[in-house]
Amino acid sequence: MRFHKSESAFFVFIVVILAAGALILYAYGLLRSDVADLYQPGRMQDFALLNRLLFATGVLIATALFFGIFFIYPLIRTQVKEEGKLRAMTKTLSARSETLEQAALTDALTGMQNRRYFDEALTEYLEEFSKIDKPVGLMVFDLDHFKQVNDTHGHDVGDEVLRAVAGCLKDMTRYHDVVARLGGEEFAVVAPNMDVESLSRLAERIRSGIANMPILSGNVRLRITASVGLAVWDRKESAEEFFRRADQQLYQAKKQGRNRVSA
Known part of the structure; x- marks a missing residue:
């Protein structure tokens, strides 16, 4: 197992401190002798040894302090800075991931939820409302003759129309309804309960x-209409079958003359 530099430095620091501690204990053992014994001619060399031990202990402690201040502490500070940078990078990447996830579920033109979000939300609503025995309604909208708007006034005006319709749908639905642009000029609303x-x-x-x-294109006022297909979940069909039934009603509204609701 490989150790980090700061870990290796810490172990060296501990070894130096332990060595200093061992010398202090040895010197303490010498000092525990009888004072009278210390003055015997043969014990004078112990004073010299004690002096060297205390000097060596001081050197070791000074070395440990020098090592700790000028080597271990900078390593710790460097590691702390690196961890701080890593945390900041992780936070940035997490925020970017959330932004990308949100972008993946949002229609760029209108700011509404997109088809992917709609499909997931519809499936989830059906699963949850099947547990509480409450109805789930579905509306599918298609703008009438929208191709003519693009062909006559250009795609920029067509985009303005789509944004205006999106705003109307948001304003006229409830906060817990799922309002999405499915693609092109087609929109859908999941209306629970x-x-x-x-x-x-x-x-x-x-x-x-x-x-x-009111939608204005220069001096021309555009009149936009929509056909709507409705369905209420029968508690048996899948999300795909449920949507297909509402889409069939939309086809009926188109077939009956457009600008109408078919249920």
């Missing part, structure tokens, strides 16, 4: 709001 009657009323209000929404 709504039966067919209440869902139809909400869809009609939104359809009317889109039709009466």
